[in-house]
Amino acid sequence: MTEAITGLVLAGGLGRRMGGVDKGLQAFRDEPMVAHVIRRLAPQVDALIINANQNIERYAAFGHPVAPDAIAGFAGPLAGLHAGLSACTTPLLVTSPCDSPFLPLDLVARLHAALAREGADLAVAITGDQPHPVFSLVRAQVLPGLTEFLEGGGRKVDLWYSALKVVEVPFDDNPDAFANINTLNELATLAARPDAS
Ligand SMILES: Nc1nc2c(ncn2[C@@H]2O[C@H](COP(=O)(O)OP(=O)(O)OP(=O)(O)O)[C@@H](O)[C@H]2O)c(=O)[nH]1
Numbered sequence: 691m692t693e694a695i696t697g698l699v700l701a702g703g704l705g706r707r708m709g710g711v712d713k714g715l716q717a718f719r720d721e722p723m724v725a726h727v728i729r730r731l732a733p734q735v736d737a738l739i740i741n742a743n744q745n746i747e748r749y750a751a752f753g754h755p756v757a758p759d760a761i762a763g764f765a766g767p768l769a770g771l772h773a774g775l776s777a778c779t780t781p782l783l784v785t786s787p788c789d790s791p792f793l794p795l796d797l798v799a800r801l802h803a804a805l806a807r808e809g810a811d812l813a814v815a816i817t818g819d820q821p822h823p824v825f826s827l828v829r830a831q832v833l834p835g836l837t838e839f840l841e842g843g844g845r846k847v848d849l850w851y852s853a854l855k856v857v858e859v860p861f862d863d864n865p866d867a868f869a870n871i872n873t874l875n876e877l878a879t880l881a882a883r884p885d886a887s
C-alpha cells in the first residue's frame with residue numbers, strides 16, 4: 691500500500707505586499723485564490739489541512755480542518771509547516787501556498803516518486819536553479835527537528851534543509867504553474883493572462 695499524504699495549504703501570511711489583506715481569500719477569476727489551490731491539490735492527496743491565522747471560519751467553510759500557527763509572531767512559512775505537521779495524521783505531508791492558483795496537477799506524484807527513489811526526508815520543486823520551498827513533500831517525522839529549529843529562533847528554510855536529506859525535483863516543463871501572486875497588480879495581470887488555465 692502506498693503511504694497516505696496530507697495536503698497543506700499555506701495561507702497564514704500577512705499579505706503585506708498586497709496591502710495587508712488575507713491573500714487566500716482575495717478573488718481571482720471570481721473565486722477566492724485558496725479555492726483554486728484546493729481544487730487542484732485535493733485530488734492529489736488523501737486529506738487536506740489549511741494553515742491560516744486570520745478569518746479561520748471563512749477558511750473552515752471550505753470543508754477542511756484549519757490549523758493556525760502554534761509558533762507565535764508570524765514566523766514565516768516554516769511556522770505554517772509546523773502547524774500542518776502538528777495536525778497531520780499521515781506519514782507524508784505536501785505543501786502548496788494559497789497564492790499559486792496554477793499549481794501542477796502532477797505535483798504530488800512527481801515529488802513522491804523522487805522522495806521514494808532517493809529515500810529523502812523532503813522533496814522540493816525547482817524550476818531552473820530556483821527552488822520553490824513552499825512546494826515540498828516532507829516526511830511527518832521531521833516535526834521534532836523542525837520544532838527545535840523554530841524554538842531556537844531558526845526561520846530560514848535553507849538552514850533547516852541543511853539538517854535533512856533533500857531531493858530537488860525539476861518542473862522545467864511547466865514553470866508557469868508556479869506563478870505566485872504577491873501584489874494586487876499581479877492578481878489582475880495573472881487573472882487576465884490568456885494562456886493561464
Ligand atoms: N503560517 C504562516 N505562513 C506564512 C507566514 N508568512 C508567510 N506565510 C505563507 O508562506 C507563503 C509564502 O509567503 P509570501 O508569499 O511571502 O506571503 P505573505 O507573507 O503573506 O506576503 P508578504 O507579507 O507580502 O510577504 C504563503 O503561502 C504565506 O501564506 C507566517 O508567518 N505564518
Ligand SMILES: [Mg+2]
Binds near residue numbers: 703
Ligand atoms: Mg512573506
